[in-house]
Amino acid sequence: MSTFRFPLEKVLELRKHQEQAAALRLAEAQREAERARRALDALEELRRQGRDRLAQAHGAGGLAGHLQNLRYLVDRLGQLVADANAVTRAADERVSAMLAELSVALQERRIIDRLRERSLDEWRAEQARAEQKLMDDVAGERHERNAANQAREVSEPL
Numbered sequence: 001m002s003t004f005r006f007p008l009e010k011v012l013e014l015r016k017h018q019e020q021a022a023a024l025r026l027a028e029a030q031r032e033a034e035r036a037r038r039a040l041d042a043l044e045e046l047r048r049q050g051r052d053r054l055a056q057a058h059g060a061g062g063l064a065g066h067l068q069n070l071r072y073l074v075d076r077l078g079q080l081v082a083d084a085n086a087v088t089r090a091a092d093e094r095v096s097a098m099l100a101e102l103s104v105a106l107q108e109r110r111i112i113d114r115l116r117e118r119s120l121d122e123w124r125a126e127q128a129r130a131e132q133k134l135m136d137d138v139a140g141e142r143h144e145r146n147a148a149n150q151a152r153e154v155s156e157p158l
Helices: 011-059 064-155
Strands: none
Touching: 011 064
16 A cells, blocks of 8 residues: 655645744744834823822923923933834734735645645545455455366366
8 A cells, every 4th residue: 555645745844834924924023013112102191190290290380491301301302102002003003914924824834734635545445445446456366266176166066
């Protein structure tokens, strides 16, 4: 009995490798997006604290220079938050792109997997047919031998 050999095995291995690489890139993109979100959250919290301090200083009648410095700090934090928002959006877009890439790689691997399964099923069916033919041939030969032996026994009196 021969062993099964899938002609596209190397393609299947390549597809598996591409799928794994895409999964790794997706994981890295997700980690980067999470870092960007944490940085954004931290900057938003700093900006909120700065606004609170500005409001407190303004309500307490703080010095104009102090208020101006706080206003500058809050404005600068606002710019940093806007930049962090852009970085977070870009990271989320990268995650979406990597997810789409993984989806394509997964689909391509599944196609080759299905081809392999179909090929394996055909091979098994062919093996079963060959085995059945062999069994039929053996049974036919045995029947012929038994018939010949019976004919000989009938023709040869004891």
